[in-house]
Amino acid sequence: GAGVSQSPRYKVAKRGQDVALRCDPISGHVSLFWYQQALGQGPEFLTYFQNEAQLDKSGLPSDRFFAERPEGSVSTLKIQRTQQEDSAVYLCASSSPASGNNEQFFGPGTRLTVL
Amino acid sequence: AQSVTQPDIHITVSEGASLELRCNYSYGATPYLFWYVQSPGQGLQLLLKYFSGDTLVQGIKGFEAEFKRSQSSFNLRKPSVHWSDAAEYFCAVGGTYTGTASKLTFGTGTRLQVTL
Numbered sequence: 001g002a003g004v005s006q007s008p009r010y011k012v013a014k015r016g017q018d019v020a021l022r023c024d025p026i027s028g029h030v031s032l033f034w035y036q037q038a039l040g041q042g043p044e045f046l047t048y049f050q051n052e053a054q055l056d057k058s059g060l061p062s063d064r065f066f067a068e069r070p071e072g073s074v075s076t077l078k079i080q081r082t083q084q085e086d087s088a089v090y091l092c093a094s095s096s097p098a099s100g101n102n103e104q105f106f107g108p109g110t111r112l113t114v115l
Numbered sequence: 116a117q118s119v120t121q122p123d124i125h126i127t128v129s130e131g132a133s134l135e136l137r138c139n140y141s142y143g144a145t146p147y148l149f150w151y152v153q154s155p156g157q158g159l160q161l162l163l164k165y166f167s168g169d170t171l172v173q174g175i176k177g178f179e180a181e182f183k184r185s186q187s188s189f190n191l192r193k194p195s196v197h198w199s200d201a202a203e204y205f206c207a208v209g210g211t212y213t214g215t216a217s218k219l220t221f222g223t224g225t226r227l228q229v230t231l
Contacts, residue, residue, distance in 0.1 A: 004158075033218060033219075035219075040223075040224075041223055041224070042119075042205050042207075042221030042222050042223050042224050043159070043205070043219075043221050044221070045218040045219065045220070048218055056218065059218075091158065091159065093159075093219075102147050102166075102209050102210070102217050103149075103161065103164060104209075104219060105161075106151075106158040106159040106160075107158055108156075108157060108158040109158055
């Protein structure tokens, strides 16, 4: 596609529900990142994939957060037993190391509200 | 650990006035530096980036930024602000490319308000 797409754009969950957020990166981009942006804050790194390999998950805040990219393209961020503090915008970004400059292209984000 | 400080949470300027948004970073090696803009409900759009070479970089929408290693700064400037520039601006630092991509560390952002 022309850019990074994310779905759904908005998600409302009741506390304790599981949610799944999808990211479609730019075609051919091997690197994929997830960030969490709380209200009034800058994005914070969650996890990073190179192709299907999850090379860095140091930013995942708890074991309730899980991300996968099984075929090295689409990625899903799953949050189990959602809590109110999980309310945030979840941003996905992709990049192509072949370009050699670490420029990341961001999707529009999924706004998660946990009631 | 890498970090970014944007000391101004909120700035208001008049349309047509000049603008400077401050950014200071902490990074152990030569950083890659970025400025992104975020409009309400939108994703992040890259304004400009610095990797190496000329320390004054030009970006889209008339923005420029100057990398000053001695001050660990990467301030964003625009000579004449337009009302459409009202948005949230984020400075970010990333590692140099070594074969795998590098996560970005963002500042907390500066909200720009433009008065007519």
